[in-house]
Amino acid sequence: MPVSKPKILFFNPVRHATPKLEAVSRVAQVEVVSSRSREEFFHDIQDKYQDIKAIYRTSASGAVVGRFDEEFISRLPPSLRFICHNGAGYDQIDVDACKARNIAVTYAPDPVTNATADLTIFLLLGALRQLNAAIFSVRRGCFKSGLDFGQDPQGKTLGILGMGRIGRAVVRRALPFGLKALYFNRTQLSDEQAEGATYVSLDRLLAESDIISIHVPLSQTTRHLIGAKEIATMKPGVVIVNTARGAIVDESAMADALDQGQIAAVGLDVYEREPLIDERLLKNERALLIPHLGTHTTETLAQMEELAMENARRGVMGEELLTIVPEMLPKS
Numbered sequence: 001m002p003v004s005k006p007k008i009l010f011f012n013p014v015r016h017a018t019p020k021l022e023a024v025s026r027v028a029q030v031e032v033v034s035s036r037s038r039e040e041f042f043h044d045i046q047d048k049y050q051d052i053k054a055i056y057r058t059s060a061s062g063a064v065v066g067r068f069d070e071e072f073i074s075r076l077p078p079s080l081r082f083i084c085h086n087g088a089g090y091d092q093i094d095v096d097a098c099k100a101r102n103i104a105v106t107y108a109p110d111p112v113t114n115a116t117a118d119l120t121i122f123l124l125l126g127a128l129r130q131l132n133a134a135i136f137s138v139r140r141g142c143f144k145s146g147l148d149f150g151q152d153p154q155g156k157t158l159g160i161l162g163m164g165r166i167g168r169a170v171v172r173r174a175l176p177f178g179l180k181a182l183y184f185n186r187t188q189l190s191d192e193q194a195e196g197a198t199y200v201s202l203d204r205l206l207a208e209s210d211i212i213s214i215h216v217p218l219s220q221t222t223r224h225l226i227g228a229k230e231i232a233t234m235k236p237g238v239v240i241v242n243t244a245r246g247a248i249v250d251e252s253a254m255a256d257a258l259d260q261g262q263i264a265a266v267g268l269d270v271y272e273r274e275p276l277i278d279e280r281l282l283k284n285e286r287a288l289l290i291p292h293l294g295t296h297t298t299e300t301l302a303q304m305e306e307l308a309m310e311n312a313r314r315g316v317m318g319e320e321l322l323t324i325v326p327e328m329l330p331k332s
């Protein structure tokens with residue numbers, strides 16, 4: 001009897017790395033989730049998906065089934081051994097619940113770095129130059145009449161909150177614009193890794209930065225790391241850029257401070273309750289807002305898809321996983 005191929009369940013279709021999908025399909029049985037709700041998925045998992053070995057998911061998977069929380073993980077079949085996330089931020093997955101069920105979780109950190117850092121610089125310069133108001137003005141037929149003046153980056157202090165791959169890539173891009181960089185991170189980095197940025201306490205970073213750019217992952221510890229109290233300690237006229245996760249900042253407190261002028265401008269790619277955005281941010285022309293586009297390029301998405309699929313392929317073939325999430329790595 002022919003041995004059946006191991007099953008990989010795709011929560012989202014692969015749109016870019018199709019040659020890789022074809023290669024994976026040769027060694028695994030590949031199926032895309034058709035359930036349209038969490039309840040329907042819980043039903044389908046007992047029936048048509050009952051023997052899946054790996055899940056491939058993206059940040060869009062939550063739109064149908066919600067978070068991969070403890071309840072969700074507990075409903076997955078015993079055959080399930082791998083959850084392969086296509087993205088750097090895996091806050092939608094309860095890693096502890098996966099650990100308890102002996103399910104390995106992988107993520108895709110490296111492919112997202114350049115695209116996210118590029119977009120951070122776009123938002124940083126755009127917010128400094130008040131480009132949102134300018135874009136609206138030109139379309140309203142007012143050209144530049146009545147527009148506020150922007151600010152130059154030269155000589156300003158950029159505070160990087162979180163110096164992982166993306167934070168460091170932002171520093172590399174920011175220094176040629178004449179910005180001075182400070183950073184706060186759980187641990188101080190070597191000079192080489194710090195890329196020319198100076199390590200400071202969180203309090204100092206908040207008090208001394210003209211621009212604050214957020215690059216920490218979302219976790220219990222970082223949720224609302226920046227709230228009204230922290231904003232009050234920032235320089236009046238500070239600019240905030242966020243391409244990490246919306247919930248790291250208390251969005252309502254940020255909207256208040258923007259309306260009151262304590263914050264001069266924000267450049268945001270991420271929001272606390274995506275796709276919802278605080279009304280006050282939507283109305284404020286000093287808010288340069290884009291819809292979670294950090295990695296939204298053909299090349300980057302293809303690389304993310306490839307890495308997530310390669311992890312799934314390796315998992316089901318019994319090979320070593322490439323990028324297991326740090327919490328699951330053996331402690332050194």
Ligand SMILES: O=CC(=O)O
Pocket residue numbers: 059086087088089090112294295
């Ligand atoms: O938001 C994008 C990612 O986490 O990769």
